[in-house]
Amino acid sequence: MGTPYERAAAGVECAAEFGQVRQRSVHLAEPLSPEDCCAQSMPDASPVKWHLAHTTWFFETFILEPREADFRPFHPAFRVLFNSYYNGVGDKHPRPQRGLLTRPALADVLAYRADVDRRMARLLAQHPADPELAALVELGLQHEQQHQELLLTDVKHLLAQSPLFPAYLDAPLAASAPVAAPAWVDFDGGLAEIGHRGPGFAFDNELPRHRQYVAPFALASRLVTNGDYLEFVEAGGYRDPSLWLAEGWDKVARGEISHPLYWVQRDEVASGRGAWQEFTLHGLQALDPARPVTHVSLYEADAYARWRGARLPTEAEWEFAARDVAIACGDLHPRAAGSAGLAQMFGECWQWTSSSYAPYPGFAAAAGALGEYNGKFMINQYVLRGSSCATPHGHTRATYRNFFPAGARWQFTGIRLAR
DSSP: OOOHHHHHHHHHHHHHHHHHHHHHHHHHHTTSOHHHHHOOSSTTSOOHHHHHHHHHHHHIIIIIHHHSTTOOOSOTTHHHHTOOSOTTTOOOOOGGGGGGOOOSOHHHHHHHHHHHHHHHHHHHHHOTTOHHHHHHHHHHHHHHHHHHHHHHHHHHHHHHTSTTOOOSSOSOOOOOOOOOOOOEEEEOOEEEEESOOSSSOOOGGGOSOEEEEEOOEEEESSOOBHHHHHHHHHTTGGGOGGGSOHHHHHHHHTTSOSSOTTEEEEEOTTTOSEEEEEEETTEEEEOOTTSBOOSOOHHHHHHHHHHTTOBOOOHHHHHHHHTTOOOOOOOSSOOOOOSSSSOOSSSBOEEEEEEEOOOOTTOOOOSSGGGGSSGGGOSSOEEEEEOBTTSOTTOOOTTOOEEEOTTOOSSOEEOOOBO
């Protein structure tokens, strides 16, 4: 447990981290108007205002309510309005209707955040050496960092619905230098230890650490680029059913997908050709062939891999390869590969794997509503590994298991080949 001085220092550190993470969420909303913060572009996305309120709801519901003396909620209705999927807590406002919540106003949500932050600071000061409280706060902060990434990807999807293609950030993206063709990096495989090993935070789906045999394999040295993927598009990859999983081809046949999500083709008067552009958080940009392709589904990633005579890695292969790779953080759009060897494992795009999202051997969800955090979603999802350009600093590790349905494209999802 440490000395009293060590425990007191840990309490101060917890309070400081709490303030920093909470402030970053508000900072991410600053470039946006109140109208931007209220709108919802699709059922899978949430309004910025809802993200700001839900992450506050988490601390009020799971920490303040059971621990604060004379607890009184900031507003009784918020318990239902800003519950996401915790059935053990009670009723929820329907997810597709979050964008209809014009009230409470953004100013009221910010007041809610400020009130809960003050009460949390008081609670942390009163209990600086409580390990259970510190663990709950850490979970809440990791949860908020997940929503910080979702906030950015949801805003990008929202702004992309406008024919004006408005930018979240005004700074333009610089063109990248050309990148070399990918090389194959070989791994001998063997009996590997997979899953989180302390110290440090991990979600329950990263546990328990267990042994798994990994056969010899190779990974591409970098992510698939826009230029690589454009070759697939122009070669008729979206017209060849032999490359596609059945559900993916159904989407192609229905005209739902024909290129990555935010690619836009506009006619060039001078040449008569369509010039590809890409919508980014920096607005509409010329498609940079050196940057990683992103916002592709598992179906597209798998079809591209087949076209190249390769495959997607398993999550065990990916983690085996990433064990000694340094963590990197992005800058809100994927960057071109800038180094030799195994590059872009972190900080650019989440990388699809061929692994279904399933529990590790011996996995057990926690008791109570917090046990709903990950376990109940272990069906009809695929695992993504690494991190993206929108992942907050300090929220990345080699054992992190992100997961989405095979058709999801609004996250920063990319492709690394394996064989």
